[in-house]
Amino acid sequence: MTTVDARRAAxxxxxxxxxxxxxxxxxxxxxxxxxxAVLALWWADTGSVVGAAGWxxxxxxxxxxxxxxxxxxxxxxxxxxxVLETRVGSDRVARWHAMAGRYTVCLLLAHVVLVxxxxxxQDRASLWHEAVTVxxxxxxxxxxxxxxxxxxxxxxxxxxxxxxxTSHEFWxxxxxxxxxxxxxxxxxxxxxxxEFSGEPVATAAWYVLxxxxxxxxxxxxxLTPVRLNLRHRLRVDSVxxxxxxxxxxxxxxxxxxxxxxxxxxxxxxxxxxxxxRRTSTPYSLSAPPRPGLLRITVKALxxxxxxxxxxxxxxxxxxxxxxxxLTTDRAAGRRTLLIAAGVGITPLRALFETLPGEVTLIxxxxxxxxxxxxxxxxxxxxxRGARVLYALDGPGGERPPxxxxxxxxxxxxxxxxxxxxxCGPDGFAQDVYRALRAAGVPDRRIHHESxxx
Numbered sequence: 001m002t003t004v005d006a007r008r009a010a011x012x013x014x015x016x017x018x019x020x021x022x023x024x025x026x027x028x029x030x031x032x033x034x035x036x037a038v039l040a041l042w043w044a045d046t047g048s049v050v051g052a053a054g055w056x057x058x059x060x061x062x063x064x065x066x067x068x069x070x071x072x073x074x075x076x077x078x079x080x081x082x083v084l085e086t087r088v089g090s091d092r093v094a095r096w097h098a099m100a101g102r103y104t105v106c107l108l109l110a111h112v113v114l115v116x117x118x119x120x121x122q123d124r125a126s127l128w129h130e131a132v133t134v135x136x137x138x139x140x141x142x143x144x145x146x147x148x149x150x151x152x153x154x155x156x157x158x159x160x161x162x163x164x165x166t167s168h169e170f171w172x173x174x175x176x177x178x179x180x181x182x183x184x185x186x187x188x189x190x191x192x193x194x195e196f197s198g199e200p201v202a203t204a205a206w207y208v209l210x211x212x213x214x215x216x217x218x219x220x221x222x223l224t225p226v227r228l229n230l231r232h233r234l235r236v237d238s239v240x241x242x243x244x245x246x247x248x249x250x251x252x253x254x255x256x257x258x259x260x261x262x263x264x265x266x267x268x269x270x271x272x273x274x275x276x277r278r279t280s281t282p283y284s285l286s287a288p289p290r291p292g293l294l295r296i297t298v299k300a301l302x303x304x305x306x307x308x309x310x311x312x313x314x315x316x317x318x319x320x321x322x323x324x325x326l327t328t329d330r331a332a333g334r335r336t337l338l339i340a341a342g343v344g345i346t347p348l349r350a351l352f353e354t355l356p357g358e359v360t361l362i363x364x365x366x367x368x369x370x371x372x373x374x375x376x377x378x379x380x381x382x383x384r385g386a387r388v389l390y391a392l393d394g395p396g397g398e399r400p401p402x403x404x405x406x407x408x409x410x411x412x413x414x415x416x417x418x419x420x421x422x423c424g425p426d427g428f429a430q431d432v433y434r435a436l437r438a439a440g441v442p443d444r445r446i447h448h449e450s451x452x453x
Contacts, residue, residue, distance in 0.1 A: 022325065024088045028096075031073055038046045041202055045195045056407070057118030060111050061194065062163050067107035068206075071151075072213045073183045075091035079216035080224075082192060082325065086265070089325040090282075091449045099226070105155035133180045140188035147184030150177050164341040168302075169278055179217075182236055186210060194210070216385045232256060234317035237293065239309065243372040245300040247309045247344065248286060251317055252293055260322065263288045264421075267321030269296065276307055280320065284347035286373065288354055297372060299343035328355055330447045331419045337400070337411050339432055340364065341424030347449075348423050349373050352381050355421075360410055364391040364424065404439035415440035 042062050049058050077084070077097040084093045084446060120130040137142050140218045148173045157174045189206070190196045196203045204298035234255035253259075259268065268285040270277060280285055300306035326347055334357025342362040352361050359382075365371050371390065381388045391400045391408055400406075411418050420427055420441055436446055 004174055021084065024092060027084065027088060030039045030144055034073070035066060035069060041065065043197050045199070050119075050121060053118050053121035055118075056114050060113075060115030060118055061364040063114060064189070064193070065195065067104055067111050068185075069209070069375045070100055070104040070107060072184070072209050074104055074181060075178065075316045076213040076216060079213065080218055080320070082220070084320075085323040086325055086327075089449055090266075090323045092142065097450070100131045101155060101158060104154065108151055109133070114150065117158060119197075133285050137190060138188075142183040144188035150181035150184070153176050154181065168285045172279075181208075223274075223305040225318070225410055228259070228320065231317075232259060234319055236311050236315040236317060238313055239311050241309070242297060243370050245306075246370075246372040247296055247300075248291060248297045248373075249308060250293055250295050251309060251319075254292070256289060256292055256294060259294075261285060261289050261294065262327045263354045264326040264328070264347045265322040265324040266347070267294075267323065270318040271308075271311060272316040272318060273311065280318075281305070282323070284324070285322075285350050286346040287376075288350050297343065297346045299372075300353075301343075304374065323451060326351070326421060326423070326447060326449045330421070331355060331357075332445070333415065333417045333419055334358060335411065335418045337407075337418060337420045338362070339420065339422045339424070341428045342370075344424035344428075345377075346423075348421055349377060349380075351421055353379065353384070353388065359384070359386040360389065361386065362389045362391060362402070362407075362410055364428070367394060382394055402435055404435045406440045407432075407435055415444075416442055420446045422446060426450050 005279075022393055024072050029055060029225075035347065046058065046061075047056055058073055058322075062216045074097060077093055077100060081222050082430065116127055116130050119125075119134065120127050123130065135145050154177060155174055157166065157171055157205075190203060195207060234251050234253040237250040237252040240250070242248050263285065266282045268280045268282050270280040277390045283296040283298055285294060287295045298305050298308045300309065324347075328351065336354055336357060336360065338355075338361040341360070344364055348361065352359060360453075361377065363371060363377065368374075371377075374390075380386065391402060393399055408415070418441055421435055422432055424432075429450060433446060433448070437443065
């Protein structure tokens with residue numbers, strides 16, 4: 001590793017570390033407690049279960065109740081509620097959402113199959129006859145069937161194998177149909193659910209759950225972005241080439257200090273120009289916010305990111321955020337190691353300038369030419385008395401291994417009081433995480449956000 005060491009320079013003004021704990025465990029516990037309350041609702045309304053038909057129908061009712069609850073959780077997790085996005089972490093919330101989606105589809109299929117099988121056993125009829133009867137004769141079931149088909153379509157298009165073969169825009173707009181599916185299926189839950197028939201408290205709680213989630217979506221996904229963009233009037237100020245295929249975009253706006261964006265966070269950007277206005281893409285801030293200016297740095301990895309280099313000054317920008325929890329709040333001590341690969345340098349460059357205490361940055365890239373923002377990193381290192389270590393490929397393309405021993409050499413001293421911020425491709429991040437753990441860094445001190453979901 002090549003080193004730029006400027007520890008003898010004047011240090012940056014110290015900032016107190018916060019080490020704020022994530023509320024992830026509390027939020028997860030509340031979500032599982034809600035699922036337990038749903039099961040209690042079924043238990044309180046159910047007497048004895050008799051015969052195969054009773055067991056099948058009972059299982060279908062449980063699956064249906066949990067599916068209805070999971071639908072609300074599914075939508076609520078993607079409402080972009082600030083405490084989730086900036087404290088729990090956008091990547092973790094997205095993984096919870098993906099997991100909830102799989103649970104929802106499985107519960108939906110179990111509900112349909114078990115209820116129809118139970119009704120068929122009770123009526124001594126075929127599954128097909130029972131399905132036709134339920135769909136055509138039962139109230140609210142035509143709408144519920146349409147909602148079921150939509151949810152299954154969303155589930156299919158969310159599978160990794162399908163997502164790899166479809167555009168982001170197609171996946172996104174199909175995903176938006178989840179709102180319609182939940183709306184269509186809501187009525188039959190109250191009309192046909194035995195747990196809600198003649199139970200005003202249970203019915204009111206179900207309305208509160210769904211209306212509360214709808215209010216979160218309306219407020220944080222519609223009204224908040226509208227307010228942000230009307231207030232700040234964002235436009236492209238300039239575009240700069242940083243490395244082959246890597247460009248920085250400076251965005252100007254009004255009263256940006258009120259936005260509350262912090263180093264390490266990202267916003268979702270929609271550039272209102274031909275070919276880009278249909279897509280909203282998350283890009284991290286690659287520098288601390290300046291008065292009236294924000295900056296992102298983008299690597300050309302697809303059609304949208306490649307088009308960033310063609311942006312012209314004055315282009316209007318629609319942004320949402322800020323999001324992300326990879327901020328100085330995670331730092332619990334005064335020794336920090338930053339590890340970046342490729343364009344993962346963008347949020348860490350902003351943190352490199354602002355983190356308190358003793359900071360070392362390891363930057364993994366293929367060659368010196370690919371070191372985006374390298375000049376800025378060296379200037380920051382000299383200014384604040386920090387270190388930059390470059391891990392570059394050898395002449396034959398061999399990659400320098402980031403082994404536990406190499407990492408230990410980068411942070412001499414005890415490993416249990418060191419905070420590590422990690423950003424890069426998912427495979428790289430997993431390899432470095434294992435090396436850090438082998439080097440003795442506690443799991444709670446390794447901070448990472450990933451969007452390869």
